[in-house]
Amino acid sequence: MRVLVLSDIHANFTALEAVLASVVTVDAVWCLGDLVGYGPDPNECIDRIRLLPNLTCLMGNHDAAVSGNKNIDKFNEEAEKSIQFTRKVITPQNLAYLKKLPEKVVTQMVTLTHGSPRNPVWEYLVEPFTAMMNFAYFNTQLAFVGHSHLPISFTIDPGGEKVYRVIIEGNQELKITSRAILNPGSIGQPRDHDPRASFGIFDPEESTWNIHRVEYDIEAVQKRIMSAGLPERQSQRLIDGW
Numbered sequence: 001m002r003v004l005v006l007s008d009i010h011a012n013f014t015a016l017e018a019v020l021a022s023v024v025t026v027d028a029v030w031c032l033g034d035l036v037g038y039g040p041d042p043n044e045c046i047d048r049i050r051l052l053p054n055l056t057c058l059m060g061n062h063d064a065a066v067s068g069n070k071n072i073d074k075f076n077e078e079a080e081k082s083i084q085f086t087r088k089v090i091t092p093q094n095l096a097y098l099k100k101l102p103e104k105v106v107t108q109m110v111t112l113t114h115g116s117p118r119n120p121v122w123e124y125l126v127e128p129f130t131a132m133m134n135f136a137y138f139n140t141q142l143a144f145v146g147h148s149h150l151p152i153s154f155t156i157d158p159g160g161e162k163v164y165r166v167i168i169e170g171n172q173e174l175k176i177t178s179r180a181i182l183n184p185g186s187i188g189q190p191r192d193h194d195p196r197a198s199f200g201i202f203d204p205e206e207s208t209w210n211i212h213r214v215e216y217d218i219e220a221v222q223k224r225i226m227s228a229g230l231p232e233r234q235s236q237r238l239i240d241g242w
């Protein structure tokens with residue numbers, strides 16, 4: 001079984017298309033939230049994601065901010081601008097879709113959230129200490145999260161005393177041998193100074209986790225960001241991947 005794990009698409013349809021074109025057949029798709037926010041193509045991204053086979057899609061903080069009316073004060077001014085833009089252009093069907101996304105999905109095998117198992121929509125898992133606390137908040141062997149836009153993995157030793165953090169560079173395979181929290185990185189706005197779209201392929205039978213990076217036409221997205229009247233910084237950052 002092969003599962004495509006996506007996160008933080010952030011309304012970047014060109015990056016999403018490049019990723020989907022690069023992936024050979026998968027059995028399921030897990031999308032860890034933030035379909036919208038920052039980028040110019042919220043409807044195109046939601047329409048495309050909804051068509052994917054065996055899809056499980058989670059709610060991200062930007063999805064929550066667009067489809068609800070709470071917590072928008074937690075965003076900085078520029079993120080807030082893109083939330084307002086998204087609210088203006090999103091179709092009623094796509095808004096209803098975002099509203100219904102679950103905050104957490106737990107199967108026999110995995111726990112899926114956007115932020116963290118403890119605080120599913122909002123908490124960032126970047127530091128080993130925070131990850132350590134979160135291992136107590138799920139019972140499955142593995143948890144998958146997004147939100148930090150970093151292809152980062154946390155593993156915990158069998159005694160539960162030490163957490164190891166790896167930020168995965170480029171295309172790499174990890175063999176999963178313990179409990180772990182895995183992040184596929186971001187499709188639409190990578191922040192590890194590698195501008196290529198980032199995603200993961202999880203194979204439960206082989207116990208492998210593969211991070212893949214894919215180039216896409218960044219300039220085309222920058223043009224659409226500017227003509228949508230979105231903040232210039234959102235266009236600049238795509239080039240350098242931060």
Ligand code: ZN
Pocket residue numbers: 008010034060147148149
């Ligand atoms: Zn995000």
